[in-house]
Each structure stands twice: as C-alpha cells, then as structure tokens.
Amino acid sequence: MNMSVRIAGVTWKNPVTVASGTFGSGEEYSGLLDLDQLGAVTTKGVANIPWAGNPTPRIAETYGGMMNAIGLQNSGIDVFVKRDIPFLKQYDTKIVVNVCGKTVSDYVEVVERLGEEPVDMLEINVSCPNVKEGGIAFGQDPKALSQITKEVKRVAKQPIIMKLSPNVTDITQMAKAAEEAGADALSLINTLTGMKIDVHKRIFAVANKTGGLSGPAIKPIAVRMVYQAAKAVKIPIIGMGGIMTGEDAVEFIMAGATAVAVGTATFHDPMAAVRIVNEIKAYMEQYGIQDISELKGCV
Amino acid sequence: MNMSVRIAGVTWKNPVTVASGTFGSGEEYSGLLDLDQLGAVTTKGVANIPWAGNPTPRIAETYGGMMNAIGLQNSGIDVFVKRDIPFLKQYDTKIVVNVCGKTVSDYVEVVERLGEEPVDMLEINVSCPNVKEGGIAFGQDPKALSQITKEVKRVAKQPIIMKLSPNVTDITQMAKAAEEAGADALSLINTLTGMKIDVHKRIFAVANKTGGLSGPAIKPIAVRMVYQAAKAVKIPIIGMGGIMTGEDAVEFIMAGATAVAVGTATFHDPMAAVRIVNEIKAYMEQYGIQDISELKGCV
C-alpha cells in the first residue's frame, strides 16, 4: 500500500503535514509524537526580523472551532536558521517553512536566506488576517498575489506553495492568479476572519477584535474551496481546514487535494497528526486502496 | 423595560424574527410556539411562479452546523397571497416576506404583487447559493446588487431589506452598494457556500454538490460581518448566523444589529425563537438594561 505523495517534485512519505502556527517548529511536540511519522512538518511563519505579535488575549474558543490573532509572533530568520532547521533535520520528514512579511521585499529576503538552507519547500503566507500590513492584503487581490508570487519565485531555490485566504468572493480567481504567476503548489484554506464578543464584559474576546476562525466548524467551506481550486488549476493543493480525523483528510483528498494539513485538531489532541496518518491507512485498508492517489478527486 | 425596536419605520415588539426558510410560513410551527411572541415572522422565499427546488438529499449535518440546498422550492406568489398571508394576519406579529427570483423582473413582479398585500416588510434574497440563476449572482457583484435594489425600490410599497451574501471579499462594499441604491435595511448573513463528501459512499452529501452552511459553527463570521457592515452604513441591520441563545442574540446587537433572526437553532429546538426572546429579556434584567437600544453597538 502506497501512502506517499509527490508535491511539486518533493515526495512525502504520507500526505499529512501540520498547519503552520499550530505546531511551532516541531520541537514543542517532539516529546508527544514521532515527527518521523509525518509526511512533512510545516513550521510557524518566519519573517526577516523578529515580530512581537499582537496583545493578549490572542485566542478564543468558538462553537466547534477557535479564533486566533497571534499576529505572527516569530523569532526571525536568523534564530530560525540557527536553531529550528537543525532541529528538524534530525528527523526523517520533509521541512516546509512558512514565510511571512509586511512587504514584498520582506518575503523576498527570507526566501533568499532559505535558498541556502536544507529545507524542502516554502509556504508563502499571504493570507494572515491578523496583521495590519502584508498578510491578507496580498491574498485578497489577484494582482497583488500575482506580483508577490512572481517576486518570490524569481529568487526561490525551493518549490513555492502559496497559502491562500478563504476571505474572497472567488477562490478560483486567486488560485489561477497564483498558478499563472508560477506557484508550484497551493495551500488552502487559511482562517476565515471572525469576531467574538463577550456579552458579559462587553469586550472583544480577542484583543485584536477580529481573529482567524479555524476548526471543524469551517471544514465544509474549506472542502468546497479545495474542490473549486482543484478544478481550476493543475498545480497540487495541500488541503486544510478543520481536519480532525482520517476520514476528514480523505474528504479533502477526494475533493482534489494531494496532501492535507492538520491544524486546530492538535490543540484538541496533541497526537492528532500522527493518529490521522494511521486513520488514513486504516481507511485505505478497509476499502482496499493500493495507492492514495486513487482517492484524489474521486468524488 | 423596552424590547421593541424600530426598523425602517416598522416597530417590532421585540428584536427577534426567524431566518427565511427555517420556519416555513409560520403555520408549520404555530402548534409548537406562540407566534405572537415574535417581533416578526420572516417567511420562506416566494417567487412569481412555483419552484420545485433541488433534488434530494437537500441537507446534511455538519460539525456544529448544517448545509442546505433546498433550491428555494416555493408554492408561488398566488398561493402565498391566498393562503399564507391571511394565516399570519391572525397573529400580533410583523410579517416580513422573503422574495426570490431568477431575473430582476421576477423580483419586481413579486414585489409589485405584495404592494397591495397587508405585509410589513420585504426581504430580498439576493444571496441564495443554491440556485443556478438569480440568487447569489446578484449578491456577489456590487453593480448587480445596486441595480436590483433600485428596480425593487422603484415599485416597492413596503420597506425593502436586502439580504446579503457572506461569500464576498468585502461585505462593506456590498452593504454600501445596497444602501446607496436605496435599501431600507440589510439582513446578514445568508449561508456560506460549503461542501461535504461522504467518504464511504464517495458521493456529495447533498445532491446539489454545494450547499449553504449555517449554524453556530459560522457565528463568528456573521458577527464580524455585521460589525463591519454596521460601521459602513447607516441603515438598520438584521443580524443572523448561528444564533442559538439569548446571549448570541445580544452579541449580534452589540456588534451593531438592530434586530436578529433565529434560523438553524429552530431545527435543534422548535421553541428556540421564543426561548431566545425570553433569554434576551433575562439578560436585560440581569444587567439592568432599560431599553434594548442601549446594547446596540455598545462593544
């Protein structure tokens, strides 16, 4: 039985990675689960310089999900390269580095720095709803998305995954813009912009007022967008948004995703990502699937 | 203590109505709860002629919510006027008639017919994600939204509520377009386009492939859009999207809504709408709120 998948020329041993920001650099969870069992580890977004992020509270639980407004706090590319990459290189898993920035040149700077590093793929976060500049601004306008994709590709040594925002009228328009600009793959969906108000204290539940909504609550939106995007472009898609079980992962693959990312589920079950790998395996055995690719877009 | 609200010149005894399509014409629930206790009853969408709707299955449960693709099945304006309006006139509640159509002239025809009828407000559904023509097509393009709003206003004898789609990049752009075109009020949000796949049968969970996602799962998106729209326009907003309790209703009002609609909650608790009226009352008593208007946009 073959669970390995090939994404933009990179082979993962299985189709499961973690959603950027939910798994730190991998080190934080390495005592709880075996990173070797993941197809890839996608790291927390890293910028050219350290970011302090947003004020607290940065998260709030919502019905069947959660909202976060971390604000892309990160230790900056220097520390990341010195500490986090060497840590992950100890494991037999692919390394996907999520890159964030405020300006195109911020992104380009980080992508150039990583060109010399032993990482396998870069995921460009152009869809963070929680930062003033950059982030989602690039992800809601096809022209801006196209431009940053081209700039990044111009200097990139590794395959580029553009992580798209679901906060758009037409996801296919964004997917096509990224593909035409040279993106090697797509990640979708990032979080949906949400808001929660504490009616007893009469304050916003997160200090940033709005936050990114994630979790199984929004899975149907993610599956729909993956399905639409997969029909619109030829480049592979890493599907994410509320995956809690192996069947959820299979649902995304049937919708057209080549691989999947486990995010919020890890907060509900620290071992979720590895459990889901095993549940996909069990599903394949149950239905006699020889190769995971048989399931791709099969609905 | 005053719970009554004034929307586009119409006074409701309390800020609670039902979401169109979840409550039929009101008759279906009249044996389970007292319609007199609702601020208004919003009826299932009615078109100029009868519609058969979509094939079944038309709904699917999702995590913390549900998806529907009824396809606006309705008995047409003739039967509606003869049967449903007289039924509702027996009750001491306002009547909001939801209007749907495939073309602008369909909408205009229904709005003209209703001009002679004893109904209080019209809610124009330009955001149904489940019909091929009409519906959401008008709700995702500011120009189309502006045009249909003007056409409807030209012939309308009652205040016009435009029901907006959340499947847009910028809800404020749509809200402003409707306001500038003469809308008297806004309803938001309609459902989010979603998809669910049965991984065991390898088929779409609803025959229409995609369906409208509703329920508490998507409440944070609804609250965010109501907050943004309320800051962008002066016309009153009827907030909806996952309201299950009185505190949920208060949350929408604090976000800027003048009134609220209870939808999916009615399927989980047939008495939800009336229960929520009582829970809002209890909240006001707990915090010594004299007038519900004190809570509007107070966050």
Next chain:
Amino acid sequence: MGISYVQAMVVRQEAIATDIFSMELQAPELAQDAKAGQFINLYSKDGSRLLPRPISLCQIDRNTGRLRLVYRVVGKGTFEFSGYQSGDRIQVAGPLGNGFTPLPGKAVVIGGGIGIPPMLQLVRELPGEVQVVLGYRNEVFLEEDFSSLAKVYYASEDGKHGVKGTVMDAIREYGIQGDVIYACGPMPMLRAIQAYALERKIKAQLSLEERMACGVGACLACVCRSKERDAHTNVNNKRICKDGPVFYAEEVDLT
C-alpha cells in the same frame, strides 16, 4: 394530536442484532397521540450534532406511556443513543408524520431491513387477517415479536431465513395475496412493491425515508416527487415528514 417537545426517560436499552438496538422510552405525552407509521425526533446531547434523528415507532403503549424504538447504529448520533441506559434522559419531539391508515380487508404487511420495526406496531393495530413478509440481509431481528401476532414469511439475501432473495420473491414463492399492502423498507423494495400493487390494482401504503431537518414540514428538505401537483407545495413534491412518511402507491413517483 399536537406535537410534544419533551425530555423522555430511557427505561430499557438492548442490542437485538448486529448494530440494531431496541430502546424503550417513557414519554406519555407522545405515546397518547402516536400511531403506527409515525416517527419521533431524537436530539443528540453533543453540541457538534444539531439536527434531530428521526426514528420510527416500533411499539406504542398508551397505557404505560411507553414508546419502543428499534434502530440501526449508522453514525455518531445513533451510536450515542445506543449508549443510553435505563434512567438516562433524552430530548424528543413527536409524534411526527401521518402514519399508516388501517383499511378493511386482508392485509399484507411488508418490511425490509430497518424498515421492519414500524410494521410491528401496525400489525398490533390491524383488525383483520394479517400476513407479514419480512426481508433481511442475513441476520434476523424482531421475528418473535411478529410471529406471536401473525403468520410471517421470510426472505433473506443469503437464503438462511425463508426464501433466498427479496420480499417480492417471497410473495411470489408463497403466493401471498391480500387486499391491502402496507410496506416500509429500502427504495428498491418500495419501487418493486409500488409496481406490483399498481399493476394488480391493490391499495398499497408505502412508508418513505429521506434526510430531514425540521420534521414538521417547514424546511422542505425531505420531499419526494408526487404524480399530481401537491395541494400544499403547489408543485409535484410532497413533504415526507409532514404529508408522509406514508403515501399511497399511486401518489408518489419513486423513479
């Protein structure tokens, strides 16, 4: 004949076959008005599952105020119900739907798979002569409940019980005849019975299934196509939860 939305108490729960459970509820408000072929909505206690599960009534005891439900575990909701023990409480609404209409004449009562349970209460209500035909995949259940009330003919896919094949095979094999047919089961079975009944001009009441939300005819989720334009919907659709789940063979288009 109103609909009640109340907390019922579980008084009995047992597995009677693989994934098939029998649960008895103390729910006098519902039991008073309930009749064969009607169903009730059961609500999950888990916040992630908001829609009620419609489950048909297998036995109604108005004196004790008890309802018996025999259901198959098909998902997380029914799995949750199967874990309830005597003394547990569960939110329910009902009775819902129209139910069967007992008619004079020799009755042929046909049940297939999880469509078998509602036929038990019907057999208990039918006045005249009753013949029962039950179709199973392989494992039988409720057979004693039926055989104590009427003559029962069996069909099973593996042939281990009665005729090898479907209920229609059993009807032909045993030359079962009657004046009125009452049936509940999978769609292919209902289609075959509809064709059989129309051809022979035999009155047939068919109980249909569809995914539901409101259960009271408001949301129009659970419709089936009708041959004539329906008086209420004003289109060729009937609401299974409200106008049904039981329809006459000549009313509905099952193609």
Next chain:
Amino acid sequence: MGISYVQAMVVRQEAIATDIFSMELQAPELAQDAKAGQFINLYSKDGSRLLPRPISLCQIDRNTGRLRLVYRVVGKGTFEFSGYQSGDRIQVAGPLGNGFTPLPGKAVVIGGGIGIPPMLQLVRELPGEVQVVLGYRNEVFLEEDFSSLAKVYYASEDGKHGVKGTVMDAIREYGIQGDVIYACGPMPMLRAIQAYALERKIKAQLSLEERMACGVGACLACVCRSKERDAHTNVNNKRICKDGPVFYAEEVDLT
C-alpha cells in the same frame, strides 16, 4: 519529565464553595512527574468545545497517583467538569509548565481567589518556615487545608475574614516578612506584589494566567511581556504555558 496525554479517572468531586469545586483524579502518569505550580489540560467531552481547560494542581500524591484540582466554574467547560462523578473518565494532558522552585529561607506564600489552590501543594513541598497569606472576595475555601500546614493570614473584601482589603493590606497589617515570596492570583494583586518585592529586593515567584490553546509553547497564544528579550522567542515575550506559568518578579512586565 515527559508530558502524558491520557484518560484519568475521577475519584472524588465535591463543591467546597459557591461555584468552587474540588475534583480528585487518578492519573499516576501525571502525578509521578508533577510539582507545585504546574497545571494540567482537561478536555471537554462535548464536540462543540475543542480547546482544553488548563487547571492548576492543588495537591499531588505521587504514592497514590492522585491529583487534586480545585477550580471555579466560569463557563460551560468547567460546568461540565463539575458534573463528573467518581468513576467517570476524562481526557487530560500534563504535567504542564515550569512550576515553583522552592528556595531556602523564610517563605511568604500568597494566594488570591482562584489563585489560592496551587499554593497548597507548594506549602506541602516547602522545607523551611512558611507563612501563608490568602485573599478572598468574601467566601473562604481551603482554609483548613492550609491552616493544618502553616500559619495563615487572611484578607477579604468584605472584612469577614481577616483584614478588610487585599493580601497586601494583610501583609502590612500583620507585618509579615520573609526571604522569598511565592504568589498566584489576579493581575492587580500580582502587580502589587511585584512592586513590593522589587522595591525590597525580595525574591518573588509569580504564577501568571492567560488564555491558552496548545499548552506546550507551540501556538504562542499565552504570552506575557518580558523585561529582557527572551532567549527562545527572541522578542520581549515569554510563553506562560511553557516558560511559566511561574516567573520571577524581575523577569516580567505586568504593566
């Protein structure tokens, strides 16, 4: 010192004050490594609540493998927990956080409100002389647990117990002095203690609270500002769940 993610069994649950519950869990894997000031994550059984509830350890018994949690019901999650009875199982993860570091010298242990419970295990672990200062709104709890171990001074908002006012008022009123301060409680109390300790150059360990998601330092939800650039985050933020919840007064910026 690994983190375990296991099913624990409830062995005791009782209300000890208004909305304050004491729950004992059988969780040997966690109890082995746990120390005062650490917390564990409790997971709701309801699918609508996905995030764990971090709750501090009030008592740790390594021999019996039991943990005692004393917590306040503040929402649906903690309300759910308060309904668990002996024999029920609950998913937990831990032990989490750094915990207190017992230092030589006369200790002043200060707890405010729901910040009081974790101080009980600390008092049980502290070797030398210990003075305890507890601040309540009005209703006291755990007072006997503490008074059986050390000299306890009280402060309450209504003055019904000890000094009328805050724990700082009690410290001044009773002229309480010591070499090391250990404190947990509301932010205003911690700010006052921080100022007091820095001014007098007294070592103070402060246990902080913040809304958390992962509990292992990965998501960066629960940060507090640090005076120096933090070695791990490389910014002036420390992770309360991992680097804390206990910090020295001179480390953190609580303004």
